[in-house]
Amino acid sequence: MNWITNYVRPRINSMLGRREVPENLWIKCPETGEMVFHKDLEENKWVIPASGFHMKMPAKARLIDLFDSEFESLPQPKVAQDPLKFRDSKRYADRLKDSRIKTEQEDTILAGLGFVKGVKLVAVVHEFAFIGGSLGMAAGEAIVKAAERAIAEKCPLVIFPASGGARMQEGILSLMQLPRTTIAVDMLKEAGLPYIVVLTNPTTGGVTASYAMLGDVHIAEPGAEIGFAGKRVIEQTLREQLPEGFQTSEYLLEHGMVDMVVHRHEIPDVMARILRMMMKQPPLDTQKKLPAPALEAVEPA
Template sequence: MNWINNVVRPRIRSFLKPKDTGSENLWVKDPESGEMVFYRDLEANMWVVPNSGYHMKIKASDRLATFLDEGQYQTVALPTVTTDPLKFRDSKRYTDRLKEQRIKTGTDDSVTVATGELFGHPVTVGVQDFDFMGGSLGMAAGSAIVTGLETAVAKKTPFILFVASGGARMQEGILSLMQLPRTTVGVLHLREAGLPFIVVLTNPTTGGVTASYAMLGDIHIAEPGALIGFAGQRVIEQTIREKLPKGFQRSEYLYEHGMVDMVVHRHNLRTTIGSIVGILTKAPAREELSSSAPSRLATPILSTASDDMSGLPEAAHAE
């Protein structure tokens, strides 16, 4: 045992580490404008910067609480998978990284699955959390997606998936890549059951995820300004030896070129998806679509939606 490296240095780092003053005292910097926003104001506005409309990352628990009726939902038990199948180690062991991420996020892996109601419609919802190792797709995340799809089939509900990922998890190698066909088969089973699959693409959605379930939805919705693509812009430019257009791989650009069906502000996702679910399931809502999101949330500041939503009820249109 190296006493200096394993005992002395960690102790010194713990002394030098700044103390947590509590989230209520924090100010968050807007990546787009540089504006400093009070943490509680940002949280109350569903993690959308009030002035610029920039959509920041949001925790899975916050996403579910603000999306489903009365913030009520039941998490779905997910299967246990082998923790470190390849015994991977780089600067630190993979098992140690997982422990750190679980403590940091309070979740077992990057995907949370829950059931609840959306304007009275029973739904199954999956949320991919970018805070957990960049939302990377590994065996646990793949199994969670498949479980969510199977749960939707068993309960005969639509499956709504909020995607945020940097791609496949390198620490699991080929086993991570095998989640692409696994989740694709799960989507096929949902489709065979005649149930809707709605994908919400958030910032960022990249890598192998866009080569599988993220682009297999019946309807694709993107949040404003979200980065969506397979390879990075620099890699593409070096490959084709051309300069890519401004806004390339952003949700608005993808909408203009037919890659997504609509771009919807986070404040309007609840009513928009509620309308879509009602149409696709041919079931009347048991709650008025005009009812607002939780009252603590601010009024939408920026709204962008597809111009091709004439077939949806008026409430589905972004303001």
């Protein structure tokens, strides 16, 4: 036992009234270096007030902020855990356990059914803190089930990807989620229902190669990194210097890969206007004041 560390130092700290301060009370802006109090950042929807830099927003917080009021959380489908018994520097089963403790989620996808500015929709959100928002069997199954629920409810599907791509610990089983989610999007389109993608930072890899680029409308948050391979990999492969701002939302808007770049605060209003037009519903401004709609229980197909 180290008596200085275990006995003397705690006694001195208690005498001087020192208290341990959590490390995450202040958040540093990656763009300007400004320090922002975490409560102020949360109240501003994880957008740095001065610079407007869009930080990663937790999936639970995004769903709560998106919907008008209470919403129905869709259940997380059960799938095989660690089917390949994968291990690198750490067992995959242990990585799953650690991520579930850290995020309080079963996997990277959260989905909910509710109303956004009076428009009923199913929303799917990636949690990047869960193994980089990677697409595995659980995530793929959750997206498919969300699409099926949207079809059953006859309402649009909106997805907020934030991912590094496919989950390598599940190998080919992860890659099979690319065609499965693509088929789910096709099912929505066959039913004549809108599918909107809100691209957040980052959206890369197999997620970009599948459902993230199949939307009827693509909205992107400012400054989001969007692409398949990383900038460094592309430069090493092509042996060329890429343009400034390559793979950002603004660059992709300029080159026709996304339809609009929208500030996080304005996304619910913009989304509702687009969906009202696509669903042939009257504009919100011209409607009379109606009581808030209530969700009805509908059995999934």
